[in-house]
Amino acid sequence: MNISWKWLGELLDLRGITPDNLSEQLTLSGFEVERVQLNVNSDTILEVNATSNRPDTIFMVGIAREASTVIRRPMSLSGTQVDLTIKKKSIPKSNQFYNDCMYGSAFGVRISESPQWLKDKLSLYEIKSQNNILDIVNLILIKWGKHINLICLDKINKDNIKKYELFSVNKEVQSNKILDLALLHHNDKTRDFRVDSEYDLLIQTEIRKKDKDIRNIQSHTLTHDTHLTTLYKANADNYDVLDAYSEAITLIQHLCKVEVSNITHLSATRIIYKPLYFNCDKAVSLLGPINKHYDLPNRKRANFQLFRSIFHHLNFLIHSNHKNYYISVPSYRLQDIQRQVDLVEEVSRVQGFDQFNDKIPLTSKAGSKDLSRYRVIQIRAALRNMGISEVVHSSFSNQSKNKIEIYNPLTNDYNYLRNELISGLIEANLNNLNQSNDIVNVFEIGRIFSTNRTMQIQTNHLAGLIGGKKNVRRQWNESPEYATWFQAKGDIEELFEKLNLKTRWKSSKVDFYIYKNLSKYFHPKYTSIIYIDEEPAGIFGRLQLEFRSDSTINNMYGFELIVSKLHRKYNKDYKHIFHTYSSYPSTVRDINIEVSNDISSEKVLKILQSFSHDIVDSIRLFDVYYNSNLEKDYKNMSFRIKYRKFNSTLTTSEVDIVESELKNRVYQKLGSVR
Numbered sequence: 050m051n052i053s054w055k056w057l058g059e060l061l062d063l064r065g066i067t068p069d070n071l072s073e074q075l076t077l078s079g080f081e082v083e084r085v086q087l088n089v090n091s092d093t094i095l096e097v098n099a100t101s102n103r104p105d106t107i108f109m110v111g112i113a114r115e116a117s118t119v120i121r122r123p124m125s126l127s128g129t130q131v132d133l134t135i136k137k138k139s140i141p142k143s144n145q146f147y148n149d150c151m152y153g154s155a156f157g158v159r160i161s162e163s164p165q166w167l168k169d170k171l172s173l174y175e176i177k178s179q180n181n182i183l184d185i186v187n188l189i190l191i192k193w194g195k196h197i198n199l200i201c202l203d204k205i206n207k208d209n210i211k212k213y214e215l216f217s218v219n220k221e222v223q224s225n226k227i228l229d230l231a232l233l234h235h236n237d238k239t240r241d242f243r244v245d246s247e248y249d250l251l252i253q254t255e256i257r258k259k260d261k262d263i264r265n266i267q268s269h270t271l272t273h274d275t276h277l278t279t280l281y282k283a284n285a286d287n288y289d290v291l292d293a294y295s296e297a298i299t300l301i302q303h304l305c306k307v308e309v310s311n312i313t314h315l316s317a318t319r320i321i322y323k324p325l326y327f328n329c330d331k332a333v334s335l336l337g338p339i340n341k342h343y344d345l346p347n348r349k350r351a352n353f354q355l356f357r358s359i360f361h362h363l364n365f366l367i368h369s370n371h372k373n374y375y376i377s378v379p380s381y382r383l384q385d386i387q388r389q390v391d392l393v394e395e396v397s398r399v400q401g402f403d404q405f406n407d408k409i410p411l412t413s414k415a416g417s418k419d420l421s422r423y424r425v426i427q428i429r430a431a432l433r434n435m436g437i438s439e440v441v442h443s444s445f446s447n448q449s450k451n452k453i454e455i456y457n458p459l460t461n462d463y464n465y466l467r468n469e470l471i472s473g474l475i476e477a478n479l480n481n482l483n484q485s486n487d488i489v490n491v492f493e494i495g496r497i498f499s500t501n502r503t504m505q506i507q508t509n510h511l512a513g514l515i516g517g518k519k520n521v522r523r524q525w526n527e528s529p530e531y532a533t534w535f536q537a538k539g540d541i542e543e544l545f546e547k548l549n550l551k552t553r554w555k556s557s558k559v560d561f562y563i564y565k566n567l568s569k570y571f572h573p574k575y576t577s578i579i580y581i582d583e584e585p586a587g588i589f590g591r592l593q594l595e596f597r598s599d600s601t602i603n604n605m606y607g608f609e610l611i612v613s614k615l616h617r618k619y620n621k622d623y624k625h626i627f628h629t630y631s632s633y634p635s636t637v638r639d640i641n642i643e644v645s646n647d648i649s650s651e652k653v654l655k656i657l658q659s660f661s662h663d664i665v666d667s668i669r670l671f672d673v674y675y676n677s678n679l680e681k682d683y684k685n686m687s688f689r690i691k692y693r694k695f696n697s698t699l700t701t702s703e704v705d706i707v708e709s710e711l712k713n714r715v716y717q718k719l720g721s722v723r
Contacts, residue, residue: 050112061123081097082097082098100111102508110126111381135198150254150314153187185304189296192293216334324366325388327385329393338669375706428612436490440491442493445463469501475607478517482602534606550615554578563611635693645683652719660711665692671688690711
């Protein structure tokens with residue numbers, strides 16, 4: 050908006066202040082001054098941009114109030130005010146539609162040309178003068194941001210006038226009816242105020258609905274001027290309505306040579322807003338030291354005397370109970386002052402952001418990263434070295450099952466918080482396939498959100514997708530195939546090996562929240578729970594999407610792990626033991642053990658590994674199968690055992706003796722072995 054320096058000088062004391070000084074201070078307080086220039090009337094014009102959260106500064110009094118705050122000069126608004134006799138009436142509670150309204154009647158309003166000073170003020174905003182009454186309406190709008198509605202009483206049906214008895218001295222005006230009457234001409238836009246004509250007018254401030262504002266604006270008052278249009282569309286506030294209406298009545302009585310009578314103020318019950326709590330110590334800690342005192346030994350900081358002075362110039366009321374402070378904000382600032390931090394921002398803005406030191410204080414204590422941060426960096430590096438790309442997805446989801454609903458979402462498409470990561474990875478690869486692109490092996494480390502009875506929990510998860518491409522060959526002359534479950538499992542075990550973690554893989558039929566959330570994405574036969582330190586840490590399995598029959602996506606393998614479970618617990622007593630490497634060759638033998646179906650391979654492997662002998666180098670399970678020649682209650686387990694001596698070459702008889710002892714040990718521990 051354009052600010053006239055002469056007009057601004059009528060509203061506040063500008064002695065000793067230059068336009069450049071004010072421009073700099075307004076800019077530092079958040080109101081950018083684009084240019085300062087002289088107009089044809091030798092008046093200095095400041096072109097100021099107001100922020101979207103400050104509609105109270107797009108009119109003259111609003112920006113003058115802001116200038117008064119930054120230069121610490123009082124405003125003078127009483128020069129255009131006169132004593133008016135105003136009747137106050139309450140809008141009954143039964144009226145569910147309207148809030149406040151002020152109105153008065155003027156009979157024989159004479160329309161004439163506006164004086165030059167009024168034309169000059171309107172010309173600042175490129176508003177063409179029309180006549181005295183309409184120019185007054187536009188002036189009040191530019192100066193106060195208030196709408197003055199003019200209703201021609203000769204256009205109102207006489208029966209309605211008699212019914213409502215608008216100006217009867219012996220009968221009170223019924224507030225709900227006067228509002229209805231005023232709305233009769235909301236759509237009447239045919240009236241032209243002709244010069245040298247007289248009219249009987251109802252002069253009224255805007256009618257405000259409780260759910261939205263209603264603007265009774267005549268078409269002939271609305272010009273194509275951008276700033277004037279913005280003022281008409283701006284949210285109205287009742288803070289200055291009495292002053293604005295008083296000045297409008299004064300100008301109409303003076304320029305139109307008419308008496309305005311029966312001035313009435315209709316008002317509804319006000320909403321009482323609680324004052325904001327203000328903690329002085331917290332504000333000081335947020336603002337830090339004032340710049341000009343920074344080099345002093347005591348480093349003078351902002352105190353409540355400074356806050357009190359600024360709040361006073363902002364028209365904020367201060368309440369104190371000797372320990373705490375509470376700040377009441379005027380109605381025109383309720384939109385952007387709602388928290389204590391907003392009050393602190395106002396202090397820094399008015400005082401000047403450059404007045405506070407922005408240097409980080411020196412300290413001799415060095416900061417450090419938590420060990421968990423280094424662990425996440427290690428996990429990322431390990432997965433990238435395995436050829437898996439990292440991706441990041443939004444924490445918002447459009448699926449509602451078992452997810453936390455957002456109270457005030459940005460969009461209706463994403464109004465829930467995710468409770469797992471893998472669905473985002475699946476969707477990303479499906480989008481690639483739909484666009485005829487290749488699938489990508491990806492992983493993501495991010496937060497998931499869940500509910501635990503009475504509280505919400507935030508957890509860091511690691512999820513990934515691998516496989517899906519035919520790049521595995523049994524022989525070089527054979528066609529490539531998809532990776533098997535064991536081959537994909539080996540890739541994940543490589544990650545655990547790099548992280549130096551021991552894991553165990555168990556059946557997926559357990560009460561584990563990750564499995565419950567993700568079981569719909571995985572094949573029930575090719576899914577396993579990963580355990581670390583005897584606690585479930587994640588899930589691994591082959592995808593099986595019911596809504597997608599594509600073999601490519603359903604031959605991918607997914608995993609999702611709890612990141613905190615991957616943090617290695619360091620034990621002070623833990624020692625690395627180095628063994629001498631034998632220079633003699635090893636002997637490898639496979640043994641086959643038949644056990645009942647209710648005996649797990651893990652149990653058999655533990656029994657074998659508990660056997661201690663010098664020549665047993667390693668024991669591992671490599672196959673579990675069901676033989677059609679066996680009974681249905683039995684299965685076969687195949688173990689590969691490596692034998693080695695450190696001082697000589699093994700003989701067949703030595704290996705036979707140890708192998709027999711191993712089998713006997715299993716037979717003794719498990720009665721159902723055959």
